[in-house]
Amino acid sequence: MTQVYDGFVHLGFSNRNGRTISHKKYQEGNSRVSADNSDANGVPYYFLINMGGGFVEGEQYQVTIDVNKDAHALVTTQTPTYVYKCEKGQLTQQNTSITLEENSYLEYMADEVIPYLKSRYFQTSRIDMDKSAHLIYSDGVTACLLYTSPSPRDTERSR
Numbered sequence: 001m002t003q004v005y006d007g008f009v010h011l012g013f014s015n016r017n018g019r020t021i022s023h024k025k026y027q028e029g030n031s032r033v034s035a036d037n038s039d040a041n042g043v044p045y046y047f048l049i050n051m052g053g054g055f056v057e058g059e060q061y062q063v064t065i066d067v068n069k070d071a072h073a074l075v076t077t078q079t080p081t082y083v084y085k086c087e088k089g090q091l092t093q094q095n096t097s098i099t100l101e102e103n104s105y106l107e108y109m110a111d112e113v114i115p116y117l118k119s120r121y122f123q124t125s126r127i128d129m130d131k132s133a134h135l136i137y138s139d140g141v142t143a144c145l146l147y148t149s150p151s152p153r154d155t156e157r158s159r
Contacts (some may be wrong), residue, residue, distance in 0.1 A: 006059040007031030011050060013104075015070040019043055022073075024066070031061060034078070045074040048110075054082030055121070058090035064097045066105040067133070080142075085118040096099040096125045100133035107136040114142050 009031045012024030022044050027033050034047035048063060055061065058130055083092055100106055115121050129135060 003060075003062075005029055005031075006056075007050065007052075007061040009033055009062070010064040010066075011046060011073070012066040013044060013066045013071040014069070016086070020073060022046070023068075031063075039074070043072050043074060046075075047076055047078045049078045050081065054084055055092045055094070056084055056151065057086040057088060057092060057120075058068040061087045061094040063094070064099070065108065066099045067106045069101045070103045071101075072105040074107045074109075076107075076109040077111045078100040081113045081130050083113060083115040083119040083121045085116045085145065086120040087118070089120065091120045091122055093124075095123070098125070098127045098129070098137075100127075100129035100135060102130045103132050104130070105134040108138070109136070110139045112142045114139045118158045124136075126129065 007030040008028045010024055010026040011022065011033065013020050014023045018040055022036060025033055030050055030052045032049040032051055034049060035046070037045040039045055065075060066131065081094070086092065098106065099109065113121065113123070125139065127137070
């Protein structure tokens with residue numbers, strides 16, 4: 001890894017004797033990966049976890065997922081990603097890189113990103129896939145979280 005990240009995850013999946021295994025599970029910084037929660041069919045199922053509870057101004061995160069030939073995996077996030085306000089104007093970033101080889105199958109279902117008022121967030125997703133690979137990909141952004149104190153006029157009306 002040549003760039004320093006505040007959180008970094010690299011997952012790799014391979015087919016061994018007709019069964020998918022995780023051949024790579026690397027995590028560092030504020031990012032973690034759950035234990036394997038394989039489904040009834042034995043398909044590896046992992047949760048991406050942010051240990052800090054959200055992204056702070058200026059932080060950078062990287063998620064890399066490689067699914068080799070004939071492998072199948074499910075990856076999701078544990079909770080929504082909160083992006084906190086950026087008082088100094090620094091950009092918070094997350095990059096996702098997915099590679100799918102021949103006849104591979106990945107279900108990537110990220111919970112939504114929730115930016116707070118005055119946050120600055122940039123996200124990239126790079127997907128390289130063989131024409132025979134399959135991908136179910138879900139990602140989204142919701143409205144920001146904000147708090148506005150009631151005006152004195154609203155307070156008077158509620159009395």
